[in-house]
Amino acid sequence: MVVAIDGPSGSGKSSVSRAVARRLGTAYLDTGAMYRAATWWCLEEQVDLADQAAVAAAVDVMPLVMGIDPAAPTVHVDGTDVGEAIRTTEISTAVSAVATNLAVRAELRRLQRAIIAAESSVESAGTSFSGGRGIVAEGRDITTVVAPDADARILLTASEEARLARRSLEVHGAADAAAVEATKDQVLRRDRDDSTVSQFHVAADGVVTVDSSDLDFEQTIQAVLDVVEQVLATAATGPDAGTGGEGPAR
């Protein structure tokens, strides 16, 4: 099973997707963390982020290892645990410059598809490898570009006000006017820049929208699980169900 979740910054993608993966017993892939790691790597290698060719060349050889256990997701670059370093304001401010580089997107898309394929392939199920348990992958272009054939595709949205308040609380520990103002660049400007290469404000055909503006964290997890359950139930009772043939390919 593959569950694809997209949405703007602060909609709850990462926290909700991770919780959903834990409950479903699947792997969890945070694709935003890959763009953040690429940005960290370029800065570490002193690559000028405005030099598109140099950024693409650096990302091509980035030794990135994604840990996809939802209980403890990890990100390592060249053996360094960058889990915390990629969440700094420096990276959050710079990441769109790397994420709007089309050559970088092609390379990370290739890695993302390989991880998703390994986790969803029937061949690897039941072996000593971790594959076959399914995966929840989240980002900006998972439902539309990376895994448009995912079993369940969800756009997680929330009002601008809710997203700013959440991010502000997370980063500054408060959601007063000054803290919200200080968060705007990280949320609104970045979404504007990211929107130039991915479409994540409106659900594409076949993608179900979950609006979390008025839902708390637990209710949002439940709403996403409900969509997954519905989609799987529909697939099971679809035209090919009960024919005695082999089950779905994943």
Ligand SMILES: Nc1ncnc2c1ncn2[C@@H]1O[C@H](COP(=O)(O)OP(=O)(O)O)[C@@H](O)[C@H]1O
């Ligand atoms: N439904 C919700 N209600 C309130 N806070 C939420 C909700 N969903 C997520 N959060 C919190 O909002 C913040 C942003 O969530 P996160 O998962 O990082 O969003 P995204 O990955 O979309 O940027 C986190 O602190 C998270 O715990």
Ligand SMILES: Nc1ccn([C@H]2C[C@H](O)[C@@H](COP(=O)(O)OP(=O)(O)O)O2)c(=O)n1
């Ligand atoms: N599939 C993806 C995932 C993220 N990105 C970009 C967009 C964001 O600016 C960065 C970081 O993504 P991340 O999901 O960590 O950002 P937020 O938690 O939503 O603030 O990467 C992307 O272009 N495509």
